[in-house]
Amino acid sequence: MRLNLTLTGTLLAASLLAAAPAFAQGSGSATLDAVKARGVLVCGVAGAVPGFSLPDSQGVMRGLDADSCRNVAAAVFGDPSKVKFAVTTTQNRFTALQSGEIDLLVRSTTWTLSREGDLGLLFAGVNYYDGTGFLVKKALNVKSAKEMDGATICVQPGTSTELAISDYYRVNKMKFTPILIQDLAEIQNAFLSGRCDAYSTDSSALATFRATQTNKDDFLLLPEIISKEPLGYVVRKGDDKWFDIVRWTYFATVAAEEMGVDSKNVDTMLASTNPDIRRLLGLEGTLGKSLALDSKWAYNVIKQVGNFGETWDRNISVLGVPRGINAVWTKGGLHYAPPLR
Ligand SMILES: N[C@@H](CCC(=O)N[C@@H](CS)C(=O)NCC(=O)O)C(=O)O
Structure with missing residues (x-):
C-alpha cells in the first residue's frame, strides 16, 4: 500500500515535471x-x-x-x-x-x-x-476627541476604523455608540443630517469629504489621529x-x-x-x-x-x-x- 502511494506520488511528480516546460514558457506569474x-x-x-x-x-x-x-x-x-x-x-x-x-x-x-x-x-x-480621524460639525462645540464621551459615531462596517475607535475609547475609558452604515452616500447623509455626532474613517477621506462640501467651514476635523492606517x-x-x-x-x-x-x-x-x-x-x-x-x-x-x-x-x-x-x-x-x- 505504502509502495503504491509512493509510486502514485512519483508518477504525479513526473507528470508535473512533464508539464513544466509549458509553464516555463509563461512569465512565471x-x-x-x-x-x-x-x-x-x-x-x-x-x-x-x-x-x-x-x-x-x-x-x-x-x-x-x-x-x-x-x-x-x-x-x-x-x-x-x-x-x-x-x-x-x-x-x-x-x-x-x-x-x-x-x-x-x-x-x-x-x-x-x-x-x-x-x-x-x-x-x-x-x-x-x-490615520483614523473624526469629523464633527462645528456647531457641536467640541475641540478634541477627548470631549466625545457618549458620542454616536458613524462608521462603515468591515473597516479597520471600527477597531481603531473602540481601542481609543477603551484606552480613554469613554463610551460611544457606533452607527454602522455600509453605503458611502448614506453614511455621509446620516452625518450631515445629525444622526451621529461624528463621522469617522481615514482622515484623508474626511479631509477630502470636507473639502468638497459647499459649507466646508461648518465642519471640523478633530486634531487627534487615533491610529496608523x-x-x-x-x-x-x-x-x-x-x-x-x-x-x-x-x-x-x-x-x-x-x-x-x-x-x-x-x-x-x-x-x-x-x-x-x-x-x-x-x-x-x-x-x-x-x-x-x-x-x-x-x-x-x-x-x-x-x-x-x-x-x-x-x-x-x-x-x-x-x-x-x-x-x-x-x-x-x-x-x-x-x-x-
Ligand atoms: N482604511 C480602512 C478604512 C477603509 C474605508 O472605510 N474607506 C472609506 C473611506 S476612504 C471608503 O472607501 N469609503 C467609500 C465607500 O465605501 O464607497 C480599512 O482598510 O478598513
Missing part, C-alpha cells in the same frame, strides 16, 4: 499571464472617494488609487488605459481579490497583520500613510512574481521622484549618464527582465502616469491636503525606494 491574455488589468477601487477613486464628468476614474492601478497597467502593457476599474465595498473587497475577480486591490485599504496572516493577501506597497496595493498570496511587479512598480514611482525624474523631463533624462536613472529607464541592466516585463516598464509608468509626487499633487494636493509624512524620505517623509539594481 499566473496573474500576469491572465492579465496579458485578457488585455486588461482588473483593479478593485472604491469608486466614490474624491482624491482616491471617483469618476469625473466624463466618467473617467480619477484619484490616487485609480492612478496606482494605472501605474501597474503602464508597467505591464505600456498603456495606463488598459485598466478596468471594479467598484468594491469595504465588505466585499477582500473576497473580490481572493476569488480572482480582481487582479489587484487599491482601495484605501489598511495594511494589517491579520489581513496578511488570515486572509491570504499581501500588501505590495503603501500609497498613503494615513497605511493604505496600499493588495495582491493575493501565492503569486510572488505578481507581487514583485506591483511592489517594484510602486518603488519605481518613488525612485523617480527621489531622482527628480518626472513625466515632463523623462525623455530628456534618456540622455542621462547617471547609472541609477539609466537602469530605471531601461537604458542599461536587465530590471525589466527580472520582473518579466519590457525594459521600458518604469519609463512607461513615469511618462504616462507620472512619478509618485506628480500623482500625489494631481489627486491629493489639489484638495488642500498637505503632503506631510507622505513626502519621499529625502524630504522627511516615509516613501522610500530600495535600490533598483
Whole structure:
C-alpha cells in the first residue's frame, strides 16, 4: 500500500515535471499571464472617494488609487488605459481579490497583520500613510476627541476604523455608540443630517469629504489621529512574481521622484549618464527582465502616469491636503525606494 502511494506520488511528480516546460514558457506569474491574455488589468477601487477613486464628468476614474492601478497597467502593457476599474465595498473587497475577480486591490485599504496572516493577501506597497480621524460639525462645540464621551459615531462596517475607535475609547475609558452604515452616500447623509455626532474613517477621506462640501467651514476635523492606517496595493498570496511587479512598480514611482525624474523631463533624462536613472529607464541592466516585463516598464509608468509626487499633487494636493509624512524620505517623509539594481 505504502509502495503504491509512493509510486502514485512519483508518477504525479513526473507528470508535473512533464508539464513544466509549458509553464516555463509563461512569465512565471499566473496573474500576469491572465492579465496579458485578457488585455486588461482588473483593479478593485472604491469608486466614490474624491482624491482616491471617483469618476469625473466624463466618467473617467480619477484619484490616487485609480492612478496606482494605472501605474501597474503602464508597467505591464505600456498603456495606463488598459485598466478596468471594479467598484468594491469595504465588505466585499477582500473576497473580490481572493476569488480572482480582481487582479489587484487599491482601495484605501489598511495594511494589517491579520489581513496578511488570515486572509491570504499581501500588501505590495503603501500609497498613503494615513490615520483614523473624526469629523464633527462645528456647531457641536467640541475641540478634541477627548470631549466625545457618549458620542454616536458613524462608521462603515468591515473597516479597520471600527477597531481603531473602540481601542481609543477603551484606552480613554469613554463610551460611544457606533452607527454602522455600509453605503458611502448614506453614511455621509446620516452625518450631515445629525444622526451621529461624528463621522469617522481615514482622515484623508474626511479631509477630502470636507473639502468638497459647499459649507466646508461648518465642519471640523478633530486634531487627534487615533491610529496608523497605511493604505496600499493588495495582491493575493501565492503569486510572488505578481507581487514583485506591483511592489517594484510602486518603488519605481518613488525612485523617480527621489531622482527628480518626472513625466515632463523623462525623455530628456534618456540622455542621462547617471547609472541609477539609466537602469530605471531601461537604458542599461536587465530590471525589466527580472520582473518579466519590457525594459521600458518604469519609463512607461513615469511618462504616462507620472512619478509618485506628480500623482500625489494631481489627486491629493489639489484638495488642500498637505503632503506631510507622505513626502519621499529625502524630504522627511516615509516613501522610500530600495535600490533598483
Ligand atoms: N482604511 C480602512 C478604512 C477603509 C474605508 O472605510 N474607506 C472609506 C473611506 S476612504 C471608503 O472607501 N469609503 C467609500 C465607500 O465605501 O464607497 C480599512 O482598510 O478598513
